[in-house]
Amino acid sequence: MLKKEKDELLKEAEARFNSLTEQEKEELFKKFNKGMFFSPEIQKDIVIGELFYQICAEKGIDPDKFNILNT
Numbered sequence: 001m002l003k004k005e006k007d008e009l010l011k012e013a014e015a016r017f018n019s020l021t022e023q024e025k026e027e028l029f030k031k032f033n034k035g036m037f038f039s040p041e042i043q044k045d046i047v048i049g050e051l052f053y054q055i056c057a058e059k060g061i062d063p064d065k066f067n068i069l070n071t
Contacts, residue, residue, distance in 0.1 A: 006066045009059075013051035017044065 017025070029043045032050050056063040 002066060003069055005061075006069060009052055009055055009061070010048070012055055013048045016051050016055070017048050 020028070025044075025047060028047045028050065032046050033043070038046065053063055055061075
């Protein structure tokens, strides 16, 4: 059940990412990368991860409940 919910939220985050302009993606990445260099794939993952947390906050979902899936 948790995996399905997390997958749906990640799909929503990826859809939101794909709807951003290149400039918006770059601005979000700069906001969250903490001045480090990452490949474009890692940059995308960072932004999608941040969008995932934003979506959870918007929906009142505690993202920590998904941590059990990462163990």
